[in-house]
Amino acid sequence: MKKESFKVTPWEVSGTIDYNKLVEQFGTQKISEKLLKRIEKHTKEIHFMLKRRVFFSHRDFEIILDEYEKGNKFFLYTGRGPSSKVHLGHLIPWILCKWLQDKFDVNVYFQLTDDEKFLVKKDLSLEDTKKLAYENALDFIALGFKSDKTKILINTKNANKLYPIALQVAKKLTFSTAKAVFGFTNETNVGIIFYTSMQSAPCFLEDRPCLIPLGIDQDAHFRITRDIAPKLKKYKPSLIHNIMFPPLQGIGGKMSASDESTAIYTTDSSKEVEQKIKKYAFSGGRDTIEEHRKKGGNPDIDVSFQYLRMIFEPDDIKLEKIYNDYKSGKLLTSELKQITIEKINVFLKEHQKKREEAKKQLGKFLL
Amino acid sequence: MKKESFKVTPWEVSGTIDYNKLVEQFGTQKISEKLLKRIEKHTKEIHFMLKRRVFFSHRDFEIILDEYEKGNKFFLYTGRGPSSKVHLGHLIPWILCKWLQDKFDVNVYFQLTDDEKFLVKKDLSLEDTKKLAYENALDFIALGFKSDKTKILINTKNANKLYPIALQVAKKLTFSTAKAVFGFTNETNVGIIFYTSMQSAPCFLEDRPCLIPLGIDQDAHFRITRDIAPKLKKYKPSLIHNIMFPPLQGIGGKMSASDESTAIYTTDSSKEVEQKIKKYAFSGGRDTIEEHRKKGGNPDIDVSFQYLRMIFEPDDIKLEKIYNDYKSGKLLTSELKQITIEKINVFLKEHQKKREEAKKQLGKFLL
Numbered sequence: 001m002k003k004e005s006f007k008v009t010p011w012e013v014s015g016t017i018d019y020n021k022l023v024e025q026f027g028t029q030k031i032s033e034k035l036l037k038r039i040e041k042h043t044k045e046i047h048f049m050l051k052r053r054v055f056f057s058h059r060d061f062e063i064i065l066d067e068y069e070k071g072n073k074f075f076l077y078t079g080r081g082p083s084s085k086v087h088l089g090h091l092i093p094w095i096l097c098k099w100l101q102d103k104f105d106v107n108v109y110f111q112l113t114d115d116e117k118f119l120v121k122k123d124l125s126l127e128d129t130k131k132l133a134y135e136n137a138l139d140f141i142a143l144g145f146k147s148d149k150t151k152i153l154i155n156t157k158n159a160n161k162l163y164p165i166a167l168q169v170a171k172k173l174t175f176s177t178a179k180a181v182f183g184f185t186n187e188t189n190v191g192i193i194f195y196t197s198m199q200s201a202p203c204f205l206e207d208r209p210c211l212i213p214l215g216i217d218q219d220a221h222f223r224i225t226r227d228i229a230p231k232l233k234k235y236k237p238s239l240i241h242n243i244m245f246p247p248l249q250g251i252g253g254k255m256s257a258s259d260e261s262t263a264i265y266t267t268d269s270s271k272e273v274e275q276k277i278k279k280y281a282f283s284g285g286r287d288t289i290e291e292h293r294k295k296g297g298n299p300d301i302d303v304s305f306q307y308l309r310m311i312f313e314p315d316d317i318k319l320e321k322i323y324n325d326y327k328s329g330k331l332l333t334s335e336l337k338q339i340t341i342e343k344i345n346v347f348l349k350e351h352q353k354k355r356e357e358a359k360k361q362l363g364k365f366l367l
Numbered sequence: 368m369k370k371e372s373f374k375v376t377p378w379e380v381s382g383t384i385d386y387n388k389l390v391e392q393f394g395t396q397k398i399s400e401k402l403l404k405r406i407e408k409h410t411k412e413i414h415f416m417l418k419r420r421v422f423f424s425h426r427d428f429e430i431i432l433d434e435y436e437k438g439n440k441f442f443l444y445t446g447r448g449p450s451s452k453v454h455l456g457h458l459i460p461w462i463l464c465k466w467l468q469d470k471f472d473v474n475v476y477f478q479l480t481d482d483e484k485f486l487v488k489k490d491l492s493l494e495d496t497k498k499l500a501y502e503n504a505l506d507f508i509a510l511g512f513k514s515d516k517t518k519i520l521i522n523t524k525n526a527n528k529l530y531p532i533a534l535q536v537a538k539k540l541t542f543s544t545a546k547a548v549f550g551f552t553n554e555t556n557v558g559i560i561f562y563t564s565m566q567s568a569p570c571f572l573e574d575r576p577c578l579i580p581l582g583i584d585q586d587a588h589f590r591i592t593r594d595i596a597p598k599l600k601k602y603k604p605s606l607i608h609n610i611m612f613p614p615l616q617g618i619g620g621k622m623s624a625s626d627e628s629t630a631i632y633t634t635d636s637s638k639e640v641e642q643k644i645k646k647y648a649f650s651g652g653r654d655t656i657e658e659h660r661k662k663g664g665n666p667d668i669d670v671s672f673q674y675l676r677m678i679f680e681p682d683d684i685k686l687e688k689i690y691n692d693y694k695s696g697k698l699l700t701s702e703l704k705q706i707t708i709e710k711i712n713v714f715l716k717e718h719q720k721k722r723e724e725a726k727k728q729l730g731k732f733l734l
Contacts, residue, residue: 115530119538126531156534159526163482164493167523170558171486175542178557190545191537194561 009182011120013217013244016251019056026219028057028241038065043103048314049096049242057216059226060238064211068104074209076100077202077237079111082132083121086139087263088311088344089245093213095311096240098143100213101150108150109202110140110365115155116199119191130156134362139266141358141365142351152365155198161367165204166197172228173197181220200225203237216241246306250282267352270345277304277341284326285333296329297336304333304340312343376549378487380584380611383618386423393586395424395608405432410470415681416463416609424583426593427605431578435471441576443467444569444604446478446520449499450488453506454630455678455711456612460580462678463607465510467580468517475517476569477507477732482522483566486558497523501729506633508725508732509718519732522565528734532571533564539595540564548587567592570604583608613673617649634719637712644671644708651693652700663696664703671700671707679710 006015008022023030031053040046042065049055064074078097080090094110101108112133118126133154140152155162178184178193199221203210212222222239229236247262264276284302286292299305305326313319322339325331373382375389390397398420407413409432416422431441445464447457461477468475479500485493500521507519522529545551545560566588570577579589586608593603614629631643651669653659666672672693680686689706692698 115534118534126534156531157527159530160524163526163530164523167482167485167493167558170561171556173557174554175551175557175560176553179553184542186543186546187541189538190540190542190561190564191534193542194537194557197557 008217008244010218010220011182017244019216019243022216023057026057026216026223028059028216028219028239029061031056031058031061031240035061038062042068047096047099048316049092049310051316052309053243054092054310055096055213055240055242057241058239059222060236061211061240063236064209064238067209072208073104073106074211074238075107075109075206077109077111077205077210077212078214079113079199079202080136080140081113081117082129082136083117083124084132085265085267086136087245087265088307089215089263090136091139091143091266092242092245092310093215094140094143096213096242098145100211101145106149107206108145109153109205110137110145110150111153111155111199111202112136113155113195113199115191116195119189119195126156130154133157137362137365138355138358139351141361142266142354144354145365147361147364150365151367152362153202153367158367161205162198162201165201166194168204168232169200169225169228170194170197172231173224177224177227181224196221196224200228203229204232204234207234209235210237212237212239214239214241215244217244243310245310246282246303248276248280248282248303250303251301251306264344266348266355268348270341270348273344273348274341277337277344281307281337281340283333283337285336286329289332292332293329297326297331297333299323299326302326302333302336304336307340308343312340312347375584375586375611377585377587378549384611386583386610389583390424393424393583393590395426395583395586395606396428398423398425398428398607402428405429409435414463414466415683416459416677418683419676420610421459421677422463422580422607422609424608425606426589427603428578428607430603431576431605434576439575440471440473441578441605442474442476442573444476444478444572444577444579445581446480446566446569447503447507448480448484449496449503450484450491451499452632452634453503454612454632455674456582456630457503458506458510458633459609459612459677460582461507461510463580463609465512467578468512473516474573475512476520476572477504477512477517478520478522478566478569479503480522480562480566482558483562486556486562493523497521504729504732505722505725506718508728509633509721511721512732514728514731517732518734519729520569520734525734528572529565529568532568533561535571535599536567536592536595537561537564539598540591544591544594548591563588563591567595570596571599571601574601576602577604579604579606581606581608582611584611610677612677613649613670615643615647615649615670617670618668618673631711633715633722635715637708637715640711640715641708644704644711648674648704648707650700650704652703653696656699659699660696664693664698664700666690666693669693669700669703671704674707675710679707679714 006017036046076097078093114129114133117129118124137152203225222237226236249262261280264273282303284298326336373384403413443464445460481496481500484496485491504519570592589604589606596603628647649670651665693703
């Protein structure tokens, strides 16, 4: 049998991911039209990230709805490993999280895993990752979460709260299971081996069902949590997975915040965004304008188009027109890039303003 | 080669321990007359537990004195795994710790490892071990520590302080090293694997040398800490080890708090002490009074005598007389037991009074 040509783990994403295969491999469920219809009954509309299957997979979303329909509210939990500035891809689960909070009027916990990033990144000190955690929190707040229903957890700062819960998980998790799930070796440090328990902890902050919007690469942590939850007589967390946000260089792997040339940061200037898209954004266009006009481009592999599809063009009709025009050759790569640059910059101008304002609000959000 | 007939690890002590072999095995140093003389220069007297080699071994005590003589004060750190009530054996390192605090006028940190005991004891909940931690703290305070120079740490309560330091240790500790030191298997839970980092953490609470009075069974944790300290550019902790306090049944292993019939608790009534010593305390006496009078007893294996030697008869002259009288047959087992019962009960009456008073002082001691 052919070796899988892609890899998706919490600490490595590489190759061109076959998301259908991934659903099979991980044993998750695809998001169906039926599920979307059921969600829509409560939300009145469907977020474009769901409609377009930017969120493509889930675990037990139905149970969240079953309980909700019985009057048992859930809470939301998402997070971020603060190893760098925030890039556009990080926003995806947070944007859906915000939408879900608004539609269902529920609590949100946002975990910043400064411990994890310190443990896995050779060159980062705990001061570095903690500082980044506070910086990253601003991007989260900037998305408009309700301060009375949202708490930001920083693992080292909130260890009093999280460590005792993590211990409950850790007691039920053998090295052998953790090793099988994460591929640990004898050289793995003992912090990393324990760490997954800290990522599980927020699932049990409230005694009600928990829904986690997250990148599919983080699924492994919660496979463990879901195995252990019944042993603790707690609800298994439900998950809803987004696909990886492509790096500028093309739709293999995921955007990496540690390589400046693959990522657009939320703090980039309009000029930087323009330069990065123009210089690096992988194009589905043809080699020459003539050829492009004649044969058309390929929006499915075009990074600029994917950015529009995944975040920056919520309007389905406009997006379809761009898709068709690019495919037919009517829209040139330079024009598509220009649309994308403008969309990103409009978003970032507003985001950066709110991010500044968030500095004053931070205190209200910290647990 | 013959298999070792004893075992000394943080989680198992069994067999009749050969302390000379242990010093060799662990690579520690015996406490020499020369070292005691050097200590005496500062303390003016030598605690009987040092003189009698109840504390028999150390690691780098000289460095503590080198630094002290240069004007660089150390701090003390000791602790307790709260899996049960406190028994007499637990008091040994705390008593020396108190003496060292008085003589050197230094800070003391006392760690209650409620996390550890939860992780290793199948039947204990975190509520159980935390409750025991608060109970055990009273025994520590009852010994008379200075509240302005003493802090009690409860791992889950003080995780905000300890977890970030533990992470620094954990990042430098591979599974393979932890496994070699503690004998972990694939079935060990990930909490235990990480836990040693939490026990290391207090060594780095102050940026000065740290001295740890502790049972030799806890040495393994600090072998790891001492390996890692230079990598963190911190002082290696120095250690001073006591021998195991024998269970009532005889001088193999250590007194275990989880078996009621092997241990005398600090909260036992005079009646209970009397019954336990009379019923269970292993005797070095002869089968009949006649034989005892004629051939004499063996104080070296007599548990009552060992209790006097290790804790309850500080007066060397009195102790020697008891030793000689028992050895010669002048002192009968019942008489020796009576002396021990009285000594323990005098101590416990005072201790229990102070332990009650400690309930009001607890707040001052908690970090």
